Amino acid sequence: MSEEDALVDEFFSEVNDKYYPQVLEGIDMLEGGDLGEGIEILSRPLHTIKGVTGFMSGFEYASGFTHKVEDFLKKVQAGSVEQSSENITLLSRAVNMIFQVVEQIRDEGVPDEEEPNEILGKIDEASGSGPQDEALAFDGVDTEEKQGVLVLRVKDARVHLAPQRDLLTSAIMQADPGSSILLDLSRVLTFNSAAWETIAAYSEAFKIAVFGMCPACKTTFYSWGMDDRVAVHPDEESYFTNAAPGTENN
Structure with a gap:
């Protein structure tokens, strides 16, 4: 068993034996009107789940989702969000969803x-914030036209949420069909399978290549068979020397 597998097994053992019972107790208190104590009980397992899943390859979406639920929990606790029955119900639903997300990733590889x-x-x-705030929270993608190639330089360290994939799609669609796209992941620490699927979905319409992948990005890339659809290069110079348009006869 690899170190990563051991970490996942240990995490889910803790989830079943410790965190989920704590969460059920906290939710019961919330729904019973003991808001302060319920939030205190919930805050501990949520903080731990957020941190541990952040270090588990493939679980980045779970970490990001838990982080947002934890932020909402703190706002309810502080009173900056109305402590209404609707918001308490939403909080309970969100906390329960954390466990559904981590189980889906464990069983299916990706969450729904x-x-x-x-x-x-x-x-x-x-x-009190609109959905556009989600996209604005990300660093996004810089685009550059270079020797007939659209270079997409991803600036976020971790790419695993739907708004980030939307930014990638918008950047890709700047290119003309059939043209070449080079993805720069040199700043990225994790790039989950859903993000790779977003890129690969355009591999028939565009000639897509990637460089600058860290070990974690490579693991996800190859385990999901993306090398059948996206070409890999060690660095930008190698691509423009050997694979960019106009280099075929070099």
């Missing part, structure tokens, strides 16, 4: 993001 993203939208509304 539709319901979690719906919950995040409701949290945005309850917190």
Whole structure:
């Protein structure tokens, strides 16, 4: 068993034996009207789950989702979000969804993001911020036209949420069909399978290549078979020397 597998096994053992019972107790207190004690009980397992999943390859979405639920929990606790029955119900639903997300990633490799993203939208509304704030929180993608190639330089260290994938899609669509796209991941620490699927979905319409992948990015890339659809180069210079348009006869 690898060190990563051992970490995942240990995490889910803690989830089943410790965190989930704590969460059930906290939710019971919330729904019973003991808001202060319920939030105190919930805050401990949520903080731990957020931190541990942040170090587990493939679980980045779970960490990001838990982080947003934890922020909402703190806002309810501080009173900056109305402590209404609707918001308490939303908080309970969001906390339960954390466990559904981590189990889906464990069992399927990726989460079904539709319901979690719906919950995040409701949290945005309850917190007084619109959904556009989600995209603005990211550093995004810089684009550069170089020797007939659209270079996409990803600036976020971790790419695993739907708004980030939307930014990638918008950047890709700046290119003309059939043209070449080079993805620069030199600043990226993790790039999850859903993000790779977003890139690969355009591999028939564009000639896509990538460079600058860190070990974690490579692990996800190769384990999901993306090398069949996206060309890999060690660095930018290598690509423009050997694979860019006009180098075929070099």
